[in-house]
Amino acid sequence: MKDRLGFSGEFKILKPSDYKENLNINPLWYLPDSPVGKLLENAGFSGIDAKKPIDWSSEQWETFHLIHTARIKGELALGTKEEFPANFNDDDRWCPEDWDYKRNRGINRFTGKENTSVQKDHSDLIVVHHTNTTPGYSLEFFNTLAMLRLYVPEFIKGFPTYDGKFHPLNSGHYSRDGKMQFHGYHCYIRQSGVMQRTLRQDETGFHAGSYPINIRSTGIVLDGDFTDSMPTQNQISSLKLLINYLEPDNIIAHQEVKDKNGNRTSHNCPGGKWDIWKRKIGA
Ligand SMILES: [Zn+2]
Numbered sequence: 001m002k003d004r005l006g007f008s009g010e011f012k013i014l015k016p017s018d019y020k021e022n023l024n025i026n027p028l029w030y031l032p033d034s035p036v037g038k039l040l041e042n043a044g045f046s047g048i049d050a051k052k053p054i055d056w057s058s059e060q061w062e063t064f065h066l067i068h069t070a071r072i073k074g075e076l077a078l079g080t081k082e083e084f085p086a087n088f089n090d091d092d093r094w095c096p097e098d099w100d101y102k103r104n105r106g107i108n109r110f111t112g113k114e115n116t117s118v119q120k121d122h123s124d125l126i127v128v129h130h131t132n133t134t135p136g137y138s139l140e141f142f143n144t145l146a147m148l149r150l151y152v153p154e155f156i157k158g159f160p161t162y163d164g165k166f167h168p169l170n171s172g173h174y175s176r177d178g179k180m181q182f183h184g185y186h187c188y189i190r191q192s193g194v195m196q197r198t199l200r201q202d203e204t205g206f207h208a209g210s211y212p213i214n215i216r217s218t219g220i221v222l223d224g225d226f227t228d229s230m231p232t233q234n235q236i237s238s239l240k241l242l243i244n245y246l247e248p249d250n251i252i253a254h255q256e257v258k259d260k261n262g263n264r265t266s267h268n269c270p271g272g273k274w275d276i277w278k279r280k281i282g283a
Pocket residue numbers: 128129130207254266269270
């Protein structure tokens with residue numbers, strides 16, 4: 001029987017046992033020259049161009065579920081809390097490629113100046129997103145998706161590059177029960193209006209496509225594909241509640257975020273009707 005994720009639960013194309021050892025034992029399972037890395041590359045999961053879940057082929061579903069199952073069962077080799085250098089906090093970077101580890105200082109990539117006091121303030125700004133998927137995927141599903149779309153591409157590049165070596169995947173974010181979390185948003189708002197927190201307010205998410213925006217914003221994602229439609233009334237009510245609680249100075253859509261060259265980091269997130277519903281939330 002097919003589950004709602006579009007996967008039957010039976011592997012017909014891949015043989016999970018062929019990859020088990022690589023996932024479980026090799027902490028660099030994601031690298032392009034590993035068996036799993038090759039699989040990820042073939043399925044298009046190793047970059048931000050990964051397709052929307054609703055469009056996935058059977059092979060892509062099987063690849064996703066292979067990694068997903070290993071992750072939720074705790075059979076996926078990941079980094080540990082202890083392995084970052086003492087002064088390194090994943091969240092305190094000021095653009096990773098420009099971090100000066102010897103002096104423990106960030107160099108502002110725009111001005112070239114030293115940044116001695118990286119100011120994080122996630123209540124300053126709210127950035128609104130949509131999941132751009134059929135609604136109803138589980139948080140665990142989104143957790144694996146974020147790991148593959150956000151973290152794997154960065155770690156393949158050698159990030160974090162404090163010693164120029166590759167490292168096991170490590171988000172630096174943990175749930176209360178100690179499980180590593182890869183969510184890029186701080187909060188999900190479901191179509192029923194239910195809110196699910198995925199990052200603490202003092203943690204930095206990967207969501208705006210811009211580090212200067214990420215370190216000072218809260219990422220809130222509305223579950224659904226609002227390319228041509230409006231979020232539900234319950235979603236809008238919950239978003240308003242959250243905005244009242246966080247009291248940000250500004251509320252913007254992902255599509256309004258610009259990179260250092262002045263280009264948009266997203267063309268349509270959270271969909272084409274933002275100009276209509278933004279008024280309802282006071283943006
Ligand atoms: Zn977005």
